[in-house]
Amino acid sequence: MLRVEDVSLSFGGATVLNRVSFDVAPHEIFAIIGPNGAGKTSMLNCISAFYRPQQGRILFEGHDLVKTSTHQIARLGIARTFQNIALYTGLTTLENLMAARHIHIKESALASALYWGPAQREEIQHRRVVEEIMDFLEIAHIRKAVVGALPYGLRKRVELGRALALEPKLLLLDEPMAGMNIEEKEDMARFILDVHERRGVTIILIEHDMGLVMDISHRVLVLDFGSKIAEGSPDEVRNNPAVIRAYLGQT
Amino acid sequence: MAVLRPAGDFDRSYAQDMLLLRQPWQRWAMALIVLGVALIPLSGNAYLITTVNRIMYSIVAVQGLNVLTGMTGQISLGQAAFMLVGGYIVALTAQHWGMPIFVTLPLAAVGTGVVGLIFGLPSLRVKGFYLAMATLAAQFIIPWLSRHIYPEYLGGSSGRIAVPSPVIFGVTFNQVAQVFYISLTVLVITTILLVNIRRTKLGRSFIAVRDNDLAAEVLGVNPFGVKLRAFFVAAMLAGLAGGLKAISQRSVGTELAYGLNESILLLGMLVIGGLGHNLGPFLGVATIIFLEDLANLTGATMASLFPAHATNLLTSFRPLFFGLVLMLFLIFEPRGLAHRWEILKATWRMRPFSR
DSSP states (O other), X not given: OEEEEEEEEEETTEEEEEEEEEEEXXXXXXXXXXXXXXXXXXXXXXXXXXXXOSEEEEEETTEEGGGSOGGGHHHHTEEEOOSSOOOOTTSBHHHHHHHGGGGTOOOOHXXXXXXXXXXXXXXXXXXXXXXXXXXXXXXXGGTTSBGGGSOHHHHHHHHHHHHHHTOOSEEEXXXXXXXXXXXXXXXXXXXXXXXXXXXXXEEEEXXXXXXXXXXHOSEEEEEETTEEEEEEXXXXXXXXXXXXHHHHOOO | OOOOOOTTOOOSSHHHHTOSSOSHHHHHHHHHHHHHHHHGGGGOOHHHXXXXXXXXXXXXXXXXXXXXXXXXXXXXXXXXXXXXXXXXXXXXXXXHHOOOHHHHHHHHHHHHHHHHHHHHGGGGTOOHHHHHHHHHHHHHHHHHHHHHSOHHHHOGGGXXXXXXOOEETTEEOOSHHHHHHHHHHHHHHHHHHHHHHHTSHHHHHHHHHHHOHHHHHHTXXXXXXXXXXXXXXXXXXXXHHHHHHHHHHTEESTTTTOSHHHHHHHHHHHHHHOTTOTTHHHHHHHHHHHHHXXXXXXXXXXXXXXGGGHHHHHHHHHHHHHHHHHHHHHHHOTTHHHHHHHHHHHHHXXXXXXX
């Protein structure tokens, strides 16, 4: 489904990614782990066309994402969340999710400005989709609350909801559980598994909590200083000497 | 948190939940307000009629600024120059081609919109303060052009041309009390359109670009396209406002307050009213225009008390009051009067538990 081929990225001489290659199969939960500064988020930013790697290709269902403009990525079926929540703080939960329906709403600006029959019907039709997502993520009670005022855990969940509102085929989650307590982490893990199961979404996940990563992901990619040092099932990765060296150091 | 409603007030459908005026009394109140304003010209009070008319077309201009600055977060210092473009379009199309107002006003809107697009192009590359500088270019170029090109059409060094009074169904609208109704009609239409834009796709993408343009881009919004749309809508509304101003004053040109001062005044009105809120333009414009009149009154009173400094006193209170009020608002109520209004509504809903 997603094929990353030989991707290298550098900023002004500093190499961030060094010839990284991997494949993600459909309906997989694929985790990217690694110490701080290993290039995990940069990898995600390459996939969502924020960064343009100097070398290599990223193929998503035949499209080269390196040559796709950023705002076209969503139309291909890729959605993401951000490490530092990037919601539209001035909008309500409902509006945040509706804003993510942007690519699905066909009504012209003029028709919407008049809010005549078809425009209103379309709004309601998308409202149904969004309400279902809010229901699923248990954020329906805050639908009319401005997200800037919501607590951290809920905002993380709203952001996941916004990504889901795009109805993506591939979901990129950048540390969805950072800064959460155990209970919140378990909730989030449950949502991620549910999304994967019920909606059949392929997920690429960055996470620091090893226990959680090993529990929920099918395959794991380990980066260290921009290079791939291991890839495989959680068990393989756990026992890989290179990974142990990167994480624990060696005496 | 969420909007609190009295017990027993439920919605049975999404359509009902999405209504703007939920209760019958709200619809009646809205109709009464419009009717009340429509009755003002019958009072015969020249001051009131002129002032309310001025408030109405200024609101249209500030509504445009609200789309661009309030919703999309692009600071513009060229709104008055765009009003000038609209005024000229209305004047010239009526003068030379004898077009009726049903054509000239929409033409002013679209024509000014296109000019706005041109000056919106820098928003591809620059943001914030630097974009403000780029829009400042419009504020200098447009008035300069109006004085230096085609003097036989644009008035040249005299800085103004006459605007023919519109004729609607055989009635010549040459009194402010008549033009008043044109302004009111335009204001009602723009308000309805803007409220609908705010709650649909375009409005959400405006705010998405304002709040987080990077996230918006990843989520499928083309920020540049959205910014250009905002510039277009803002300039369209400026064009309408300029057309109304030209018809009200029966002349148009750089002599008649279309300068940088006016642009800053419009921006100040928006800040005081509340950026990004549909009510902002209404509250801000009304406050500032009445404040200006108060300043002029104060100036006249002071001048009669101290005749030696009369000329200075007459003109000094207007900028003084505006500056002071803007400063106080930025310090104590940066979200404007509209925010205060929201708090007031919430307080009323939660009575007697609110203080």
